[in-house]
Amino acid sequence: MNKEKENNQKYSEDNRPIIFFNNNETLMKEKNENQSIKNLNNDLNNQNIIYYLATSIIALIIYSFCAWGTNIAFTEILDLELPLILLLTIVLSSCILQGYSKVSYLIYFIISCTMYFFSPSYTFFFVTALTSNIIVKYIALICNNKYDYGNENCGNSKNIVLKFMLRMKYYVILSLFIFIIFLIIGYFYAGLFQPIVLPSVQGLSEGVKQGTVKLETISLFINNFSVAMNMIFGGLYFSTMSTYLLIFNALVIGYSACATNLFYFISFTLPHGIIELFAIVLACGAGFRVTHAIFVLISGIKISKENRNDIFVEHVEICCKMLSDVLIMIVIIAILLIIAAYIEANLTIPLGKGLYEMVYLPKPI
Known part of the structure; x- marks a missing residue:
């Protein structure tokens, strides 16, 4: 009896770890x-x-x-x-x-x-x-983009202008990059792209000489604004038209700069060109924004989800907010193109002549 008690006490004092082989958790x-x-x-x-x-x-x-x-x-x-x-x-x-x-x-x-x-x-x-x-x-x-609609940081900044810029910056940077790349390509490979660009350049030059293209503020604004709107609405075609118009304009400018005296080209383009080209870059960025809004709307179509109606409504709201940014861009583009058209019609030629003559014509002794 004492021996059995001693054995029980011995096993009860066993300090070896217990292993649970069936720990499902x-x-x-x-x-x-x-x-x-x-x-x-x-x-x-x-x-x-x-x-x-x-x-x-x-x-x-x-x-x-x-x-x-x-x-x-x-x-x-x-x-x-x-x-x-x-x-x-x-x-x-x-x-x-x-x-x-x-x-x-x-x-x-x-x-x-x-x-x-x-x-x-x-x-x-x-x-x-x-x-x-x-x-x-x-x-x-x-x-x-973490600052875009539907993301966590979209409402952190209280500055409305800053929030708008944070939402649109990558569209504008992408558009600007494409424009600069093909501007450089059009300049250094002018001979290769002459079949594309030359008819447009000659047509514009002949239009100015014949008077069909008038160097007036309203006509210049209408022409440039129609191009900008085509680039924006090109976003409905997944930005193919927007990108094509941006590349074509970049090639035309690069080719024109190479085909003429570079300083002469800069003298008669710089006064209005910076504003006008920046507006064109913004227009292509707005076209990219339209394409992104379409993809957001498409991604909200969930056939197999139980709450698919709520998801789709949420995506529609985000899409509408993105398109409201495009409307703001259109107003900004219109203002820039009005300023550029006024400068081109009234100031570019006298400023260009003065700058070119100051550099190239010999000074009287």
């Missing part, structure tokens, strides 16, 4: 964590694939458009140039996805500038790859 927690990590990795892989596809498609579109405009046969670029552009684009995209975006941009920019003195065509390959990656980057910034 711990197993489920570990399983959920592993599943979350797996889902996160899958999402990252999917985003990387989408990034590669987007940059490659945009690079092909840019180069194909330029080749079509310069009357180069598609079969001539299919065997070597398009694969090379895809390779350069994918290499740059890979470096950016690995976190070396600034260094990669700088290297491609330096190579582009250096290659121009040896082979301008290869420079265009690097510029195309660089342009496609920057465009995709700013599209991503537009879609993930």
Whole structure:
């Protein structure tokens, strides 16, 4: 009896840890964590694939458009140039996805500038790859803008003007980048784009000489404002028309600057050109905003969700707020174009003559 009691006491004082083999809560927690990590990795892989596809498609579109405009046969670029552009684009995209975006941009920019003195065509390959990656980057910034409607920080700032600028800044930056890139391309590759640009330049020049194009404030404003409105409403066609008009205007200006004396061109363009071109850039940015609003509206269509009506109503409200920003942009663009038209009609020619004569005509002794 005492021996049995002693054995019971011995087992009761056993301090070894007790293992619960059927702890379902711990197993489920570990399983959920592993599943979350797996889902996160899958999402990252999917985003990387989408990034590669987007940059490659945009690079092909840019180069194909330029080749079509310069009357180069598609079969001539299919065997070597398009694969090379895809390779350069994918290499740059890979470096950016690995976190070396600034260094990669700088290297491609330096190579582009250096290659121009040896082979301008290869420079265009690097510029195309660089342009496609920057465009995709700013599209991503537009879609993930934390200050836009429907996001957490959309109502943090009390300044109405600042909130408006924070919502619209990436659209304007993207539009400005595209304009500057094709302005530079139009200047340095003027000979290639002459078939596209020359008829428009000659038509404008002949219209001014014949009097069909009047250098008056109202007529200039109507002409420029109609172009701006076409760019804004081009957002309804997923910004294809907006982007085309922006690129075409950039190529015309770049070609005109190359075809004439550069200082002469600047003298007769600078007084009104800065305001007018900035308004055109804003118009394309507003077109991008319209396209984004359409995608927001489409994304609100949820067929399988139980509360799909509430989700759709919420997306409609966000879409209407985004379009209200476009209306504000139209007012700003109209004001800028009125100022630019007045300067072009009344001040540009005397200011341009004075500036040009001051620099180029010999001074009396």
